[in-house]
Amino acid sequence: MQSVHIVSAYDEELKYLTKRIAAMGGHAERMVEQAISALVNADPDLAQKVIKDDVVLDEGQREIDEKAIVIIARRQPMATDLREIIGAIRISADLERIGDLGKNVAKRVVAVTQERQSNSLFRGIEALANLALQQLKDVLDVYASRNIDSIGFVRDRDEQIDAMYTSLFRELLTYMMEDPRNITPCTHLLFCAKNIERIGDHATNIAETIYHIVTGDQMPAERPKEDKTDRVVLPVHQPAK
Amino acid sequence: MLWGCSLAVQREVRGAGMERMGDTNRADRTGDGLLQLAVRRLWGSRWLLSGGVAGVVVASSVAGSALYIAPAIVVVLLAIAAFAPTSERSLPLPGAGPAEAMSLRDLSGEYLAAAVADPLIIFDRYGSVIHANAAAMAAFGNLAPGLSLPLKFRAPEMQVLIEAVLSGTAAVETAEYIEKLPVERAYRVSASPVGHGTELYVLVFKDQSETRRIDRMRADFIANASHELRTPLASIAGFIETLRGPARKDPAAQEQFLQIMQNQTGRMARLIDDLLSLSRLEMRPYLAPGSRVDIRQVVGSVIDSLGPLAKENGIVVEKNFIEGPLEVAGDRDELFQVFENLMENACKYGQSGGRVVVSIDRGASGPEPSVDVTIRDFGPGIAEEHIPRITERFYRVDVDASRSQKGTGLGLSIVKHILTRHSARLSIKSELGQGAAFTVHLPAK
Numbered sequence: 041m042q043s044v045h046i047v048s049a050y051d052e053e054l055k056y057l058t059k060r061i062a063a064m065g066g067h068a069e070r071m072v073e074q075a076i077s078a079l080v081n082a083d084p085d086l087a088q089k090v091i092k093d094d095v096v097l098d099e100g101q102r103e104i105d106e107k108a109i110v111i112i113a114r115r116q117p118m119a120t121d122l123r124e125i126i127g128a129i130r131i132s133a134d135l136e137r138i139g140d141l142g143k144n145v146a147k148r149v150v151a152v153t154q155e156r157q158s159n160s161l162f163r164g165i166e167a168l169a170n171l172a173l174q175q176l177k178d179v180l181d182v183y184a185s186r187n188i189d190s191i192g193f194v195r196d197r198d199e200q201i202d203a204m205y206t207s208l209f210r211e212l213l214t215y216m217m218e219d220p221r222n223i224t225p226c227t228h229l230l231f232c233a234k235n236i237e238r239i240g241d242h243a244t245n246i247a248e249t250i251y252h253i254v255t256g257d258q259m260p261a262e263r264p265k266e267d268k269t270d271r272v273v274l275p276v277h278q279p280a281k
Numbered sequence: 282m283l284w285g286c287s288l289a290v291q292r293e294v295r296g297a298g299m300e301r302m303g304d305t306n307r308a309d310r311t312g313d314g315l316l317q318l319a320v321r322r323l324w325g326s327r328w329l330l331s332g333g334v335a336g337v338v339v340a341s342s343v344a345g346s347a348l349y350i351a352p353a354i355v356v357v358l359l360a361i362a363a364f365a366p367t368s369e370r371s372l373p374l375p376g377a378g379p380a381e382a383m384s385l386r387d388l389s390g391e392y393l394a395a396a397v398a399d400p401l402i403i404f405d406r407y408g409s410v411i412h413a414n415a416a417a418m419a420a421f422g423n424l425a426p427g428l429s430l431p432l433k434f435r436a437p438e439m440q441v442l443i444e445a446v447l448s449g450t451a452a453v454e455t456a457e458y459i460e461k462l463p464v465e466r467a468y469r470v471s472a473s474p475v476g477h478g479t480e481l482y483v484l485v486f487k488d489q490s491e492t493r494r495i496d497r498m499r500a501d502f503i504a505n506a507s508h509e510l511r512t513p514l515a516s517i518a519g520f521i522e523t524l525r526g527p528a529r530k531d532p533a534a535q536e537q538f539l540q541i542m543q544n545q546t547g548r549m550a551r552l553i554d555d556l557l558s559l560s561r562l563e564m565r566p567y568l569a570p571g572s573r574v575d576i577r578q579v580v581g582s583v584i585d586s587l588g589p590l591a592k593e594n595g596i597v598v599e600k601n602f603i604e605g606p607l608e609v610a611g612d613r614d615e616l617f618q619v620f621e622n623l624m625e626n627a628c629k630y631g632q633s634g635g636r637v638v639v640s641i642d643r644g645a646s647g648p649e650p651s652v653d654v655t656i657r658d659f660g661p662g663i664a665e666e667h668i669p670r671i672t673e674r675f676y677r678v679d680v681d682a683s684r685s686q687k688g689t690g691l692g693l694s695i696v697k698h699i700l701t702r703h704s705a706r707l708s709i710k711s712e713l714g715q716g717a718a719f720t721v722h723l724p725a726k
Contacts, residue, residue: 058429062435066440067437069435069436160675174462181433184428185423185433187423207669207670
């Protein structure tokens with residue numbers, strides 16, 4: 041993975057950074073997973089736990105930042121090492137944001153689940169979350185294996201997530217139009233869906249950072265934009281009198 | 282003084298040599314073999330022997346007594362060197378089996394790991410993989426030697442587990458490890474050092490998925506079934522009320538209501554069938570390894586079995602299969618269900634197109650070569666916003682159309698489940714008014 045340095049403490053420091061990133065990744069995965077499960081199963085206690093756990097990621101990011109700055113100051117890294125360290129700073133920032141987004145989903149659990157909602161509202165959110173979580177998992181697996189040959193999946197799945205989000209957006213709008221009582225939960229769910237979609241984007245960012253660490257190049261630029269919610273409108277029916 | 286000592290030692294050694302000779306005789310050695318052995322041994326220990334002989338000669342000349350003893354001692358020395366078995370130099374006996382040759386201590390850890398049915402990973406004190414057995418590879422993908430375990434198993438409890446065993450604070454540690462994606466699996470993981478001072482550690486995963494899944498299945502079944510069965514049940518209850526009340530004397534209305542009730546009960550029965558088969562699939566998320574099926578034959582028999590339905594809907598089925606062997610790893614019954622569900626959908630919802638094209642091709646669009654089966658209809662097509670969602674349970678593009686076609690809302694969900702087990706993908710291409718194409722990409726391995 042990394043070349044061997046004369047000063048073995050340097051290697052230890054770099055290894056420590058990657059290990060901390062992985063631990064943060066594990067926490068972020070867990071938080072998102074639990075936030076979704078709290079939402080779907082209407083479990084406010086689990087939601088509270090997720091909100092509390094966010095501190096771990098904030099802490100992790102701060103620690104990685106400081107460590108990285110110390111390494112840069114002391115070792116004056118070049119090439120791969122420098123990319124590795126800068127990459128660690130960027131990935132930890134993305135993971136911290138993922139944690140925040142997960143926390144935001146958890147915060148909405150109480151508002152959404154105050155009254156029992158129909159299962160169909162949550163099925164879409166769950167499917168979207170599964171896609172985003174799979175994206176995060178696969179990306180972090182690539183961080184472990186450094187095998188960037190298979191990184192093409194990131195783009196495909198990003199596309200799927202965006203398509204799913206657009207579809208969900210439409211569905212939630214329909215529910216709101218059907219019955220004004222749906223507006224409160226559906227608005228919250230809309231934000232949850234947006235948060236999950238953003239989690240997918242952060243995972244894609246991480247993949248780009250990993251690609252840069254390993255190759256020194258930018259990932260091929262074509263970035264599909266399937267999120268068409270900026271154009272979604274539903275026809276307004278006048279209520280029958 | 283010196284002389285007496287060395288003589289006593291030589292007698293003892295000679296005695297031992299005679300006994301061993303007896304041993305070798307019992308081992309049915311031929312005389313020729315013995316002679317060869319003696320020569321080989323003498324040659325092998327020539328330096329020691331010459332030293333010994335020189336020593337004896339010097340010693341006896343210094344002692345200055347009984348000159349005739351010296352040659353005798355030399356002869357005895359030679360005989361001992363030739364026949365006394367020496368452990369480090371002995372050649373393996375022709376009759377000795379491998380069981381004797383390989384003791385437990387020399388057993389390769391790799392063989393032992395391969396013999397364990399549970400996933401097992403051996404790692405060093407930096408947490409890097411040394412060896413992962415086949416079960417671990419199957420469960421967690423490529424665990425190449427050198428891969429850092431804390432980077433691969435990122436769940437907080439696994440981090441704690443690996444850290445604890447590496448720091449030596451505990452001899453054996455266990456943790457619960459749950460993987461949610463792509464299929465849910467739960468393991469009880471134990472980590473422990475291997476032997477003493479080897480600086481090797483081992484992770485063993487005990488699969489607990491089944492017990493968890495039974496719980497989940499029960500909860501899921503009740504949630505889904507209660508919700509989806511309530512609708513037809515409510516309608517039946519309503520009609521019974523009408524039949525006993527206002528429609529008591531109206532045979533025409535009675536006939537009509539009974540027909541609706543029959544449809545509803547039929548729907549409930551189908552729903553239960555589908556829920557059960559989905560639950561069964563969720564119970565065993567892995568595919569039985571090793572079974573292979575001929576895709577051409579499976580697709581062909583699906584087309585045959587759905588012939589009546591196609592005819593009823595006025596659909597002509599066109600086949601477009603490539604030549605050559607088309608075997609893939611998979612379960613015949615499950616794949617049959619996949620293509621049956623897809624074909625059924627094509628016949629029902631693509632009715633207006635009048636034809637369905639089934640093609641089998643080799644694909645290279647994905648990360649690895651695949652066998653692609655495409656079922657294309659020419660019906661109204663599916664609107665873009667529904668495509669990502671139609672494999673969800675009970676998701677219906679058009680509730681009325683689905684009900685009138687006796688759909689349960691579970692068909693594509695079952696398809697997706699089965700394909701996940703086969704590491705296969707489903708891609709859907711459709712535009713409104715252009716029909717729909719469902720392609721199954723099965724890995725060609």
